[in-house]
Amino acid sequence: MGKERVRLLEAVGREGSISAAARATGVSYKAAWDAITAMNNLVGQPLVAAQTGGRQGGGAVLTEEGLRVVETFHRLESEIARTFRALEPELAGTGVAAAGMLWGFFMRTSARNALRGTVEKVVNGAVNAEVTLRVSDRTTLTAIITRQSLRELGLVPGRPAIALIKAPFVILAPVDEARRTSMRNRIEGVVSNREDGAVNSEITLDIGGGKSLTATVTLASAKQLGLEKDAAACALIDAAHVILAVD
Incomplete structure (x- = not known):
């Protein structure tokens, strides 16, 4: 804090x-x-x-x-x-x-997005584990981590944890198109802020429950996708790009 x-x-x-x-x-x-x-x-x-x-x-x-x-x-x-x-x-x-x-x-981190939540489900595989973190009433995030990391972090259902996601790993797409993708994490929201630079734009997406996600996209993409304030959009995040941390 x-x-x-x-x-x-x-x-x-x-x-x-x-x-x-x-x-x-x-x-x-x-x-x-x-x-x-x-x-x-x-x-x-x-x-x-x-x-x-x-x-x-x-x-x-x-x-x-x-x-x-x-x-x-x-x-x-x-x-x-x-x-x-x-x-x-x-x-x-x-x-x-x-x-x-x-x-x-x-802990200090350079990741633009840090969302606190509670582990809801853990699915073990031969090498990796799939961890679902509930970050709000309407939003969950799924991360793929190694089973060794799962053990070291003590991640079990009910355990508080923090999801870290770098802004360039958050892909924004129109809601209708995003629903047709196979991306593990698809989080719908509304653009609450947009900061344009010479080349890139920083987009903040309100995902409800007092939570938001920040994405970095090219300025051309922001204009092409119509990512203006109050526009609906969907954040797509690869589960392998979600890093989990514990206090």
Whole structure:
């Protein structure tokens, strides 16, 4: 989660909009939007409820879950600080800092999409295993991993896990065409944001349940497919491109 993102949540609650919160915390609107999208994906319920009003406008409020996350973070921060103070004398002279030792275990990833969910089903094969992760009431993701990875991660039904997917691995297609493909993961949604560059476009697809997927496609493809805001589309993801992680 991180202190910077919690500061952003606090700013949303204080300022009443994502754009104002971005200005208050010294980040761009896109950076604030991306951070909130990532947090919504990693937590079971949306932390911010945005109201309509255009990409640069509209209001936003913290949900009850968002308020709880902010409160819990500060309580956890206080407890960690207290623990660090207690440990530092014992580690004196060892060259090891308590804070560095703890935070070194925290996961960081460059994958654009990180969705938290619960393992719903595991199907074992001779070499690989097929793991189905439920990330929302309406959405599941299937990953193909080795049986060794399955054992090492302790993935069994009911176990929380995180699905990591790089944006270039998310293929977008019209809904009707996507339904006729054999791709293992077919997730329908609505375009909530589009950022155009000189060559590529970054498309954010709202897949419901407070979750979203981000895809990187060529600018020409984005125009050809009509991937404008509020347009329906389907995300196609190869099961072999879904990486699973656990806390």
